[in-house]
Amino acid sequence: MRQHWATRCLIGLTAVFALWSGAVAAETQPWWKGALIYEIYPRSFQDSNGDGIGDLNGITARLDYVKSLGVDAIWLTPIYPSPQVDFGYDIANYETIDPIYGSLKDFDRLVAEARKRNIRVIMDLVLNHTSDKHPWFAESASSRNNPKRDWYVWRDGKAPGKPPNNWQSVFGHSAWQYDAKTGQYYYHKFYIQQPDLNWRNPAVQKAMYDVERFWIRRGVSGFRLDAVTSLYEDPTLRDEPIVRDKAGKPEINVFGEVAVDGSLTDKMPGVHDVLRTLRRIADGTPRQQVVLVGETWVGSVSELSTMYGTHNDELQLPMDLQVGFIDKFDTARFRKLINDAETGIGGNEPLFVLDSHDKPRWDRYGDGVHNPDIGRVLSTVMIASRDTAIYYYGDEIGMVTSTPTRKEDVRDPVGVTGWPKEKGRDGERTPMQWTAAPNAGFSPPGVKTWLPIPASSVTTNVAVQTGRPDSILAWYQALGRLKHDNAALRNGSEVMLNPGDLNVLSWLRKTPGGPAVIVICNFTAKPQKVSFDLKAQGIATGKVATLLKTPGTNDLGSLSEIALKPFGVYILQVR
Ligand code: GLC
Ligand code: CA
Numbered sequence: 001m002r003q004h005w006a007t008r009c010l011i012g013l014t015a016v017f018a019l020w021s022g023a024v025a026a027e028t029q030p031w032w033k034g035a036l037i038y039e040i041y042p043r044s045f046q047d048s049n050g051d052g053i054g055d056l057n058g059i060t061a062r063l064d065y066v067k068s069l070g071v072d073a074i075w076l077t078p079i080y081p082s083p084q085v086d087f088g089y090d091i092a093n094y095e096t097i098d099p100i101y102g103s104l105k106d107f108d109r110l111v112a113e114a115r116k117r118n119i120r121v122i123m124d125l126v127l128n129h130t131s132d133k134h135p136w137f138a139e140s141a142s143s144r145n146n147p148k149r150d151w152y153v154w155r156d157g158k159a160p161g162k163p164p165n166n167w168q169s170v171f172g173h174s175a176w177q178y179d180a181k182t183g184q185y186y187y188h189k190f191y192i193q194q195p196d197l198n199w200r201n202p203a204v205q206k207a208m209y210d211v212e213r214f215w216i217r218r219g220v221s222g223f224r225l226d227a228v229t230s231l232y233e234d235p236t237l238r239d240e241p242i243v244r245d246k247a248g249k250p251e252i253n254v255f256g257e258v259a260v261d262g263s264l265t266d267k268m269p270g271v272h273d274v275l276r277t278l279r280r281i282a283d284g285t286p287r288q289q290v291v292l293v294g295e296t297w298v299g300s301v302s303e304l305s306t307m308y309g310t311h312n313d314e315l316q317l318p319m320d321l322q323v324g325f326i327d328k329f330d331t332a333r334f335r336k337l338i339n340d341a342e343t344g345i346g347g348n349e350p351l352f353v354l355d356s357h358d359k360p361r362w363d364r365y366g367d368g369v370h371n372p373d374i375g376r377v378l379s380t381v382m383i384a385s386r387d388t389a390i391y392y393y394g395d396e397i398g399m400v401t402s403t404p405t406r407k408e409d410v411r412d413p414v415g416v417t418g419w420p421k422e423k424g425r426d427g428e429r430t431p432m433q434w435t436a437a438p439n440a441g442f443s444p445p446g447v448k449t450w451l452p453i454p455a456s457s458v459t460t461n462v463a464v465q466t467g468r469p470d471s472i473l474a475w476y477q478a479l480g481r482l483k484h485d486n487a488a489l490r491n492g493s494e495v496m497l498n499p500g501d502l503n504v505l506s507w508l509r510k511t512p513g514g515p516a517v518i519v520i521c522n523f524t525a526k527p528q529k530v531s532f533d534l535k536a537q538g539i540a541t542g543k544v545a546t547l548l549k550t551p552g553t554n555d556l557g558s559l560s561e562i563a564l565k566p567f568g569v570y571i572l573q574v575r
Pocket of ligand 1: 086089090126190226227295357358
């Protein structure tokens with residue numbers, strides 16, 4: 001999208017203003033460093049036309065609210081035309097918008113309105129597979145010698161009725177689907193309706209790189225690369241090893257089948273070449289830095305570090321899906337993994353994630369007694385670390401997971417296949433709770449929304465929390481401001497403090513010469529006392545000032561005695 005000269009001047013002026021107003025290092029470092037990214041699931045954010053499904057105009061209408069959170073960018077999960085089997089992750093056309101969400105015009109307006117508020121737009125890019133309704137697949141499946149046959153992964157079965165090997169779909173059962181018309185199987189890592197593209201085919205590569213260029217021209221500031229580690233499979237089609245427990249017994253997965261380890265269908269070497277090309281294209285963008293965020297399921301920091309590229313020429317922000325997904329308050333484990341991210345990725349920027357449209361919300365850490373304070377602890381760990389942080393719409397008001405209780409209500413197909421062990425992802429995808437009104441201000445009252453509005457919306461919503469300093473919303477807003485405006489919290493290095501403490505996780509953020517910040521989180525349901533001796537960090541503690549603390553926490557006396565409530569947080573500045 002070409003910018004009008006007036007828009008360009010305005011952007012220039014904004015930059016000057018930012019400099020003049022002392023905004024932290026905004027001009028000297030890429031916009032996405034130390035940034036906050038807000039994940040929006042468009043179906044569930046705001047319905048503007050009363051059909052029970054969220055849409056782009058709904059998001060645009062809510063941008064002032066988004067701005068109030070202090071976020072730098074929004075990541076939109078897929079809004080392309082789609083049969084919606086996987087709610088948009090099955091794409092039938094990569095270069096336009098699904099009419100249920102709006103039009104390209106609506107998209108342009110969203111990008112422009114976001115930009116006015118200094119919010120950037122990150123698109124979800126699904127490279128691994130298309131919908132089976134994509135014209136490419138229709139052609140590919142039409143005959144064995146169609147020119148697009150080789151755009152997907154077609155193979156003969158091992159024997160009549162037998163798939164080529166034992167590979168499994170993430171969503172259960174064989175990853176191979178038989179096509180009677182052409183007598184071969186196609187490979188699908190995800191749903192049957194999501195055939196994998198054949199990335200060994202240069203024509204496929206070119207088509208997908210063109211998609212990247214298309215959206216860059218349209219003004220997006222980055223991509224979240226879906227399932228990007230699974231682009232390639234072992235070309236010799238060997239069986240994958242079976243997963244065994246400690247006693248050597250084969251493990252049975254939630255779908256009731258012997259589990260295989262995924263080692264020949266994920267993180268194959270070719271992925272890195274693709275990442276380098278995607279990065280080269282992103283880096284060629286005039287006037288702005290386009291960021292590549294990766295959905296990177298890794299098992300260790302060394303694996304994570306490879307995603308940045310040997311020469312830092314791959315992803316700027318591969319997701320660290322370890323820290324946020326510890327799923328219990330294991331202080332030592334958090335300390336280790338955060339420290340790993342600080343020391344084990346070559347000084348690159350970590351990207352921490354707490355939850356998403358694929359993962360039960362933050363309340364999976366809840367104890368039912370201290371949940372609001374637990375929400376404060378988790379958001380602090382995510383946002384006050386040295387990282388770029390992603391959080392998921394609704395976290396900021398304490399929206400909870402609302403998993404269906406009856407199989408017949410499930411919309412996510414994996415919840416039907418896996419019921420009752422795997423109930424699918426509907427629980428984390430319910431509509432945003434704006435008000436206490438019927439349909440929570442998401443859709444007009446009386447409309448049937450695509451997923452039910454949780455009963456908790458009557459008490460948990462934006463309207464009731466707005467302007468209340470002790471609300472969880474006010475907490476998120478304060479953290480957002482701190483991450484922006486406090487130099488130590490935005491850019492400072494991070495050192496874990498009191499490494500032997502199994503109850504309280506605390507760390508120091510520090511920039512050369514500036515005031516340092518200490519972040520202290522009580523990981524237990526009991527009150528705790530902590531003290532700090534910062535001489536080893538070169539800080540002779542003089543003045544201490546409170547930046548943020550859990551409502552109801554007493555002001556600290558000194559660094560040698562800080563009292564924390566159960567799951568209490570204290571963030572303070574030391575000079
Ligand atoms: C990613 C998405 C998930 C989707 C899958 C297949 O994991 O986050 O929602 O189902 O890819 O596209
Ligand atoms: Ca709608």
